[in-house]
Structure formats: C-alpha cells, structure tokens
Amino acid sequence: MLRSATTDDLDALVALASRPEIARTLAFDTAATLPSVFEVASGEVLVIEDGGVLVGGVRWHLTNHRSRIAEIRTLMLSPEAHGRGLATAAVRALAERLFTKHRLHRVEAEVLGFNLPAQSVFERAGFVREGIRRRAYNREGGWQDSVFFGLLADEFV
Ligand SMILES: CC(C)(COP(=O)(O)OP(=O)(O)OC[C@H]1O[C@@H](n2cnc3c(N)ncnc32)[C@H](O)[C@@H]1OP(=O)(O)O)[C@@H](O)C(=O)NCCC(=O)NCCS
Incomplete structure (x- = not known):
C-alpha cells in the first residue's frame, strides 16, 4: 500500500x-514546494494506496547523513480514507523501509500540537513522544506548540 511516487502522481x-x-496541518508551503522535492536525492515521496487507488501521500527526508537520521513529513490521507488505520499502517511500513532498506538509525516526525489524530498515528506506529516545541508556529490565528516524535532502529519491532 506504499509505493514510490512518480511525476504522474x-x-x-x-x-x-x-x-x-x-x-492546516502541514508546513504552510507544502503544496507549492511538493514538485521540487521530487528531485531531492536525499529523500523520497511515496503514495499511499488502498486497493490500487491513490488515497494519500507521505515523504521522508534525510536530515543527518552521518548519524543516519530521517524525518517523516507531509503525511496526508484523503478524508474519505480516514479512520481505518491506513495512516498508521503507512507510517509503520515507511519506518520499516527506512530501517531495513536505508539502514537508518533514527526516524523523526514533528506534529502540530492541535493535531491529535496525527499524534495518535505516530504513537500507534511505535514512535516515542520526545518533547514539545513551545509556541513554535504562528498558525490559525495564534502560536501553536509542536510535538516531536522519534523512533530508533532497535526499538522497531
Ligand atoms: C493524520 C491522518 C493521516 C490520520 O489518518 P487516519 O486514517 O485517520 O489514521 P488512522 O486511522 O491510522 O489513525 C487515526 C487515529 O487518530 C485518532 N483520532 C481521530 N480523530 C481524533 C481526535 N479528534 N482526537 C484524538 N484522536 C483522534 C483515531 O482514534 C485513531 O487513533 P487510534 O488508532 O488510537 O484509535 C489524517 O487524519 C490526515 O490526513 N489528516 C490531515 C493531514 C495531517 O494531519 N497530516 C499529519 C501532519 S504531521
């Protein structure tokens, strides 16, 4: 249900x-910058499929080559596909891909404080809530906290 995206996607x-x-849940310039991240070598854009149909996407980016750290970004699912565990399954499949195929040491994600569904997804996928970045982003008319999640290769089961 997770495959590399092509420019057709x-x-x-x-x-x-x-x-x-x-x-409202993503970095403010995500839609505008998505085309350019297709060309970035240190990462990948992936499609989430359900029964062969594109229902979402997610990408990862290598943030530290020497220490083998990647960040999961731009997790999104079509609202019609919510609530069936697809996002949790996609995050787990991506973590497995990063730890096995890419031999990474650590995978991270940052989620806005008000985004409880996404926080639930990372926790269900096995990530550890590592800290709060207080009033980090000016969104929705006020300062919003963000929550950091992390998962280590030897924690992934
Ligand atoms: C985040 C997102 C990908 C989750 O998709 P999903 O298919 O609903 O995810 P899952 O079904 O795997 O899990 C959803 C979890 O959120 C929980 N949830 C849903 N609404 C919630 C709410 N308002 N408050 C708390 N938890 C909530 C569900 O109970 C479920 O948790 P559980 O498995 O412990 O029961 C989807 O909501 C989405 O695309 N949102 C917009 C984009 C986004 O937020 N991206 C993340 C950016 S960091």
Missing part, C-alpha cells in the same frame, strides 16, 4: 496537500 498529491483541512 504529482497533481493528485498537490491537490490533496491543498485541501484546507489537510493544509
């Missing part, structure tokens, strides 16, 4: 990232 992924209910 770009329009669908940008459309998803532009939906207001999704855009």
